[in-house]
Amino acid sequence: MPPRWLIFVALLATVAAVVPFTIIARVRATPDANRGVHIFQDMDFQPKFKTQTKNPLFADHRSMRPAVEGSVARGETYDDTHYWEGAVHGDWAESLPSRLQLTEAFIKRGQQRFNIYCSACHGYSGYGNGMVNQRAMALMSSTEGPVMGTRWVAAKSLHDPLVREHRLGMIFNIATKGIRNMAGYQGQITTDDRWAIACYVQALQRSQNATTQDVPPELRKDLPLLK
Numbered sequence: 001m002p003p004r005w006l007i008f009v010a011l012l013a014t015v016a017a018v019v020p021f022t023i024i025a026r027v028r029a030t031p032d033a034n035r036g037v038h039i040f041q042d043m044d045f046q047p048k049f050k051t052q053t054k055n056p057l058f059a060d061h062r063s064m065r066p067a068v069e070g071s072v073a074r075g076e077t078y079d080d081t082h083y084w085e086g087a088v089h090g091d092w093a094e095s096l097p098s099r100l101q102l103t104e105a106f107i108k109r110g111q112q113r114f115n116i117y118c119s120a121c122h123g124y125s126g127y128g129n130g131m132v133n134q135r136a137m138a139l140m141s142s143t144e145g146p147v148m149g150t151r152w153v154a155a156k157s158l159h160d161p162l163v164r165e166h167r168l169g170m171i172f173n174i175a176t177k178g179i180r181n182m183a184g185y186q187g188q189i190t191t192d193d194r195w196a197i198a199c200y201v202q203a204l205q206r207s208q209n210a211t212t213q214d215v216p217p218e219l220r221k222d223l224p225l226l227k
């Protein structure tokens with residue numbers, strides 16, 4: 001058995017032997033245009049103008065060029081505030097943007113998306129009693145006090161008189177950007193679908209406050225109480 005210190009020295013030497021190779025590997029893998037010996041070019045030297053540098057080619061000597069006058073962006077612009085934000089001339093829109101059409105299928109689509117994305121908190125019928133809301137309220141009112149510091153703002157009832165006054169564009173905007181404690185769903189739900197949801201929310205609101213006037217006359221005779 002060799003002495004203890006010798007084993008120690010041998011171990012240390014083994015570890016230290018790796019260090020120079022590590023440094024070499026590291027340096028070789030790091031791009032650096034100022035290195036003395038440049039074995040790998042790595043596109044380090046290119047004739048080009050960097051941003052904010054001088055460029056004698058142009059009269060104003062700027063490398064960064066302003067967009068050519070009259071350029072048109074590829075893809076879509078976001079000028080249509082009606083479609084993208086639900087606002088027309090700075091006020092909430094009352095109607096659908098012209099590129100969308102109000103059909104039964106559109107509202108059904110809205111219902112399906114609402115049931116997926118909104119009902120968890122607002123409930124299927126919109127009274128704010130979705131499962132997530134119920135669970136959070138139960139945790140809040142647990143006999144031992146709020147469980148693990150649960151904090152929850154109850155999901156609003158969509159049939160609250162104030163919410164019923166929201167115009168279509170505002171409901172769309174709430175689904176898009178959120179409001180106060182509610183997060184927006186811009187990232188999860190497509191723009192068309194957020195409009196469909198907004199239409200469905202209005203249909204839902206109307207359904208909960210319907211009068212006989214909402215029933216077409218030819219169908220009224222089928223309502224038992226109205227005969």
Ligand code: HEC
Nearest residue numbers: 117118120121153154155156163174175179180181182185
């Ligand atoms: C994670 C739970 C949750 C989900 C999911 C959710 N909401 Fe909400 N919503 C809330 C809460 C909480 C409030 C009340 C926010 C507040 O008062 O701070 C609210 C408020 C609202 C309001 C009323 C705003 C007002 O003027 O007071 C509307 C309208 C609404 N939500 C629509 C929707 C729609 C449409 C969806 C689906 C795209 C949706 N919500 C999904 C939690 C949720």
